[in-house]
Amino acid sequence: MNANALPASRAWRAYALEARCELLRMLREPAFCIPVIVFPALFYVLFGVLLNRGNAGAAQYLLASYGVFGVIGAAxxxxxxxxxxxRDRGYLRLRRALPTPPGALLLARMAMAALFALLISLLLAVxxxxxxxxxxxxxxxLGLLAVNxxxxxxxxxxxxxxxxTVSGNAAPVVLNVLYLPMAFLSGLWLPLSMLPDWLARLGPAWPAYHLAQLAQKVVGHDDGGPAWLHALVLAVVAGVFFVLARRRLAAAD
Known part of the structure; x- marks a missing residue:
């Protein structure tokens, strides 16, 4: 049967089963799950608690910024x-022959990323x-949770x-090259005001900066830009990269 022709009830059940399988896969990979959840908490304890004891403003700022830092890494x-x-294993090509609803795998992984964002946010809040x-x-x-x-x-x-775009072996390297400089230059580790002026000016060029500004706006430590502009930038980034990825995956088939 064509997956597109599945009744709604069966389609939803298929999505739920896909999400369950994805959750089980993640639970079987503690080398990924534990660092993703624990590292932002460890950084917060070190910089937000131990090194800034009694500084409520710094603790609030780092609560928002390390939440964003963790969410970006998980996603x-x-x-x-x-x-x-x-892609390397040919699994995506195989799935096209399976009677599963379109987009089930991506939705399941999106649900897992949202679950990680929720866990990171709750742990940092505690x-x-x-x-x-x-x-x-x-x-x-609740606002911080929603932003994350x-x-x-x-x-x-x-x-x-x-x-x-890249192979399984190259993906961690490429992601780290993007992730770590972006986090630093977006003010996730320390305020941009503490950086040289020419570096601080690069902040708005990174999508992490705009997510961080939304989180900082919730706790009252943002740079004063309008929330709608930050949200618009993030929406454009999401749309552009999803389209580019879809084209790459379609071309690979």
Whole structure:
């Protein structure tokens, strides 16, 4: 049966099963899951708690920035490495012959990336409130959570494009070359005001900067730009890279 002709109830069940299989796959890869969730928390404890004890402003700033840092890593590496590996193994080509709904694999991996964003956000919130004494209104906690989960989309698109372009062996290297400089130059590790002026001016060129500004706006530490502009930039980045990745994957077939 053509997957496109599946009744709605069966199609939704297929999506749910795909997400369940993806979750099981992730649970069987602790070498990916544990660092993705734990590293942002460790960095926050070191820089937001131990090195800035008593500095509520720094703790709030780093709560927002390290949340974004963790979400970007989960989205880019979760998509980029797995898609590149699946291409190398011929798994994506095989899936085209299977009676699964279109886009089920990508939706399942998007759900996993959103789940990682949720876990990272909750862990950082617990550490911030319990160890750093951060006090935010309920709406601010929910706002940070919403920004982080929604922020998965553009960086999953970037990861998907990288995974559609390079091999499985090259994907981690390429992603790190993008991820680490982008995090530094977007103000995720320290405020851009602490960088040389010529470096700070490069911040708005990175999509991570715009996601970080949305998160910082929630806690009151943003640069003052309009939220709609940051959201628009992220939406454009998501759309462009998804289109580019789709073309690459289609050409590979």
């Amino acid at each position: 880019m590496f979760g998509f980029g490495v797995s898609i590149a590996t699946d 550490l911030a409130a319990g160890l750093a004494g951060v006090r935010l209104a309920p709406g601010q906690w 989960v929604a922020g998965v989309l553009p960086f999953a698109a970037i990861g998907l494009w990288v995974g559609s």
